[in-house]
Amino acid sequence: MVNAEIxxxxxxxxxxxxxxxxxxxxxxxxxxxxxxxCWEEWAExxxxxxxxxxxxxxxxxxxxxLRIADLYDDHFVTYVTVNRREVVVKLLCLYPSLLxxxxxxxxxxxxxxxxxxxxxxxxxxxxxxxxxxxxxxLPSPFDSTNLGLFVADWVSTKYRDRERSLRPVAELLKALLxxxxxxxxxxxxxxxx
Numbered sequence: 001m002v003n004a005e006i007x008x009x010x011x012x013x014x015x016x017x018x019x020x021x022x023x024x025x026x027x028x029x030x031x032x033x034x035x036x037x038c039w040e041e042w043a044e045x046x047x048x049x050x051x052x053x054x055x056x057x058x059x060x061x062x063x064x065x066l067r068i069a070d071l072y073d074d075h076f077v078t079y080v081t082v083n084r085r086e087v088v089v090k091l092l093c094l095y096p097s098l099l100x101x102x103x104x105x106x107x108x109x110x111x112x113x114x115x116x117x118x119x120x121x122x123x124x125x126x127x128x129x130x131x132x133x134x135x136x137x138l139p140s141p142f143d144s145t146n147l148g149l150f151v152a153d154w155v156s157t158k159y160r161d162r163e164r165s166l167r168p169v170a171e172l173l174k175a176l177l178x179x180x181x182x183x184x185x186x187x188x189x190x191x192x193x
Contacts, residue, residue, distance in 0.1 A: 001031040009080050010087045019080040024072050025089065032062050057160060065091070071099060101128030150176065 005028040013019040039059050043051070068091045075095040081088045093099065104110040117123040124133050155168045177184055 002028070002035055005031045006087050006089070009089060010082055013080055013082045017082050021078045021080075022074070022076075023078065024069055024091070025078055028089065029066065029069055032066060036062060036066065065089075068093075075099075095126065097126055097128045099128075104128055 005025070009019070009025060009028065036059070071093070072091055075098065076091055076093050079090045079092050081090075112127060120135050120137060124130075124135055129135075152168070152172050155165050155172065157165060157169065173184075
């Protein structure tokens, strides 16, 4: 059922490699919910069976997709891309301010920082702030001559590669820190969606 819905979306793209729509792909969601129901029933009956990690990851990816679908409103679009035999369906939130505001209201305060939050008023609005939001643009407290950028592009920091990457990342940090008295702040890329 899921495969049939993916093929339908593929045909919707036609000769184009991408397709967008403002509506949820309801038939796909129905098929995915059917898969999740069957999976959970099977998993309950086979608790002692070792589950293939890729299949388990697929289950969690589908559950995540369905959670995003629950948030879907007029701030979202459905984005479908086709690359040869691969079809990717994404539910993209174009205006996250309402969702971010809800999340930040659960706490007493929020601190967002980045070197790229410019223009500040635009990012304040898009990130859920308003006119009362306090904003500060501060100069870097670090001497720019001490900046060092080290890229280990042979080590993946993606979530799915995390187990395999733990040791190489730890060894790189250990080598970097040995004999150093400086403050080292490792920064990792965000997890792609």
